[in-house]
Amino acid sequence: MRRAIVVKSDGERGSILVVVLILMSALAAIAAGMSFMARTESALASNDVQEKETFYLAEAACEEAVHYLNQLGEPFLGTGANQDQPLALVQDGARLGIGNVTVYIDAKDTNSGEATRFVQISARATHHNGRVSKAVTMRVGQQNFSRYAYFSDLELRASGSKIWFVTGDNLYGPVHTNDQFHISGTPVFHQETSSVASTIDYYNGGPPNDNPDFKKGVSLGAPEIPMPSDLSILRAKGEAPGGLLLEGMTKATIDINYDAALSKSVLVVRKDGGAPTTYDLPANGVVYVDGIAEVRGVLSGQLTIASSNDLRIVDDIVYKNDPRLDPTSTDILGLISEKNVIMAATPANLDSGDETVMASIMALGESFTAENYNQGSPRGNLKLHGGIIQTRRGPVGTFNSSGIVSGYQKAYNHDIRLMDTPPPAFPTTGQIERISWKELDPATDISANVF
Secondary structure: OOOOOOOOOHHHHHHHHHHHHHHHHHHHHHHHHHHHHHHHHHHHHHHHHHHHHHHHHHHHHHHHHHHHHHHHOOOOOOEOOOOOEOEEEEEEEEEOOOEEEEEEEEEOOOOOOOOOOEEEEEEEEEEOOOOOEEEEEEEEEEEEHHHOOEEEEEOEOOOOOEOOEEOOOEEOOOEEEOOOOEEEOOOEEOOOEEEOOOOOEEOOOOOOOOOOEEOOOEEEOOOOOOOOOOOHHHHHHHHOOOOEEEOOOOEEEEEEEEEOOOOEEEEEEEEOOOOOEEEEOOOOOEEEEOOEEEEEEEEOOEEEEEEOOOEEEEEEEEEOOOOOOOOOOOOEEEEEEOOOEEEOOOHHHOOOOOEEEEEEEEEOOOOEEEOOOOOOOEEEEEEEEEEEEEEEOOOOEEEEOOEEEEEEEEEEEEOHHHHOOOOOOOOEEEEEEEEEEEEEOOOOOOOOOOO
């Protein structure tokens, strides 16, 4: 059988060529489009990566500032004549080969420029490409030991015997121990309470015979909060311009005298019983005594007295403006010893009248205690308005079923102002509370005083 041979005309061959060319052009356009989309998506992805890198860099810069505050060991102060201006912690510092950061830290100001625990951190990061910037701000609380009504490292006496919270004990402020609570009966804890131990030791086996009332709950197995190892920061403050360093003697007696004519307190100092020297309150609020310190008087202002040896309270220490009557009082005192803080057995303290101490007290070496607490007749109530931070709880009196036998009856109240307004340079706990966080317009002036 013969097959027919079809011969296409030139017109038909041309039509096929056109179709092929159109298809090839379409495929080329699709390929070009896909290439463009790939490049665009790659650029977008790169931009997204750079945006995230820059944002994380700003966040990391804030955490760098938190670490700085954590290691500072004292309340953060600003800069300027009144310490009311932000500190430039980092200016245009290169980080991780990604970009540069600038960080400012601003302490909350008061009229006197004193430090409080609230601090604002502001950071800006700029990518090395120069096109991407991010800014964030964080408000934090720099925790201070002064916030505690009661703080202890150990709940054991030097002899090894346990120290007990018992029926009738009322603790009105925050409480923490790096040891275990020993509970007998029904003591009351009115604020946040925490212990490093995972259990409570009960004298009578626990409820119902032992039934402590933790009004705000109790946190067991809490992180340890180390006490300062020494007072080197306070000594440096005393040596610095604006501080007062007392040295070259065994004992310095400090009378805090309120001068009504001048409407201020002054310090009358005697070294080893010698002639008195009068000083204004130091500008930075810190007196450091290289030796034993003896203290009494009436304070108008903010002051911390630190001692390398025992600090002895020889009579009442009160505020000119009593915060129990006027909550707006700005009078604040810190008493810190590398050894003990002692209610001295002086004639002024041995009568049967009450003694009043207004201060946040810290004893690094051992305890807050009363001299000869187990001798003589009862001395009345020891009215403490402030807080006690100590290595181990010290005795201030002896008791039996009928009441006080010798020494003092405790009458302790927490000064709630110490939660947010520590005495000058009072040691910090190293804990930072993150309160709030937000992203800012990168054009924001992060050097501005925000408080």
